[in-house]
Amino acid sequence: MGPVAGQLRRTGLPAVEDLARVMPPEEVRRRGPVAIFECFERIPCDPCYWACKRGAVKPFRDINDLPEVDWERCNGCALCVAACPGLAIFVVHEGYTESTALIKLPYEFLPLPEVGQVVGALDREGTRVGEARVVRVQRPREKVGTPVLWIEVERDLAHVVRNVAVAGGEWGE
């Protein structure tokens, strides 16, 4: 640790450089949905490798290593999103439509929203930055799995929105 610890360690918010490091290359993002691993710290953990059925997460030499993604293999299926114990993976489809992006995010709160429901779109600080429309709710096969929400947001919020506020939930609206 240097004289001042990094932003992530001080605040829990990744720094711009952290996010830049894990951002998939532009041509990959243009092709379709792709997983973004907001995983910046070396901790012993490798469920993402086991979850991916397409071999898009490279094998871990040391389970403390950060995950490395093979962009040619990732199709944004979001199996890793549900598997990650840190809830740190998000699938983003920048070009979902002309003006909107699709984000697949893990969500472990009740009530789960309904398809078509409009929910609050929150950034990494939990600040509401707009609205999102729920496109799909992937309930896990096992009762104890992690649900994954597919939400549609304004395109320029694709890399800003990382959580939702559901009406009727404990946030209240």
Place this chain on the structure above:
Amino acid sequence: MLNPQVMVVGAGPAGMSAALAAADCGVKVLLVDFFSQPGGQLVKQTHKFFGSRGQYAGVRGIEIARILGEKVRTHPNIELLLDTQVLGYYPDGVLTMERTLDGESEYLKARPRRLVVCAGASEKPLAFPGNDLPGVYGAGAVQTLMNVHGVRPGRRAVMVGAGNIGLIISYQLRQAGVEVAAVVEAAPVIGGYAVHASKIRRLGIPILTSHSVKEAHGERELEGVTVWQVDERWQGIPGTERYFEADVLCLAVGLSPLGELLWQAGCRMAYVPELGGHVPWHDEHQQTSVPGIFVAGDAAGVEEASSAMVTGRIAGLAAAASLGMCPRYRELLAEARAQLEALRAGPPGEKIRRGLARLEEVARRAQAG
């Protein structure tokens, strides 16, 4: 008098792993726990675990408790005694216990040939005015209330401590519908995993580093909390006070290993801050300075459930091997030690490695002196 070959105190991840490892070698094991179900802390851990496949990474703690609990309940070589509090260790190698069944108490004694202590750790207290008001809890207690008994501790909480426990329980408070006004952490950095911190920041929960609790307020119960900034010497800075309305104050300021039985048994103990407090010296077989007494899990040093499962396994295998009942011990020990090293290899494991090095140093000096 019960005479098991191996007695394991504590049926948490370490104790269950120790019991299963020994039982799989053909050893008759007595596994004892004071709670009504096996699992230790796992029974309230609703979050998904880290680590690797061998330690159930990606599986929720409550599921791991269920899986291992089922195994210990059905293993032909394990006798599981629940609702049984171990009371003490006596010089003749006898352990006394109190078992509660249907409101009736039964006093039991056991003289095992080998003992594995997996008693875990308990919450450290914090002293400040008002810390005895109803509504001030150890964070673990809040987790038990919510996740085991389905009871909300209150409506609005302040969390003290941004280690993994403070961060995870803040998340679980929100899952239970309890607002979390803030997490305060006396250190200038967040101690827990970054992913846990990021998860609660996404919920809008502020994390105030270099802050601690100054005072808890309320007439007959907690009504509010004053926090303030602290300097490099952990002293509060007057003028920086902030007040939060709250009816729940959770203290997650660290765990302390529960070593009473080890003290009673005459094990060589050392104070190692990196491991949480007083821990017994132990060798690579998890054996203490008293031959035949082994230690595993948080009682050996506060760490993680994943490491507890491995140190428990080593202790169980070692106990079996010392009875001549584990022919493949060398091979199985090497495998387990490699897993442990992998778990401890990264930055979070650095503290543990420093602590274990200090433990060796203290023990070496004590032996020389």
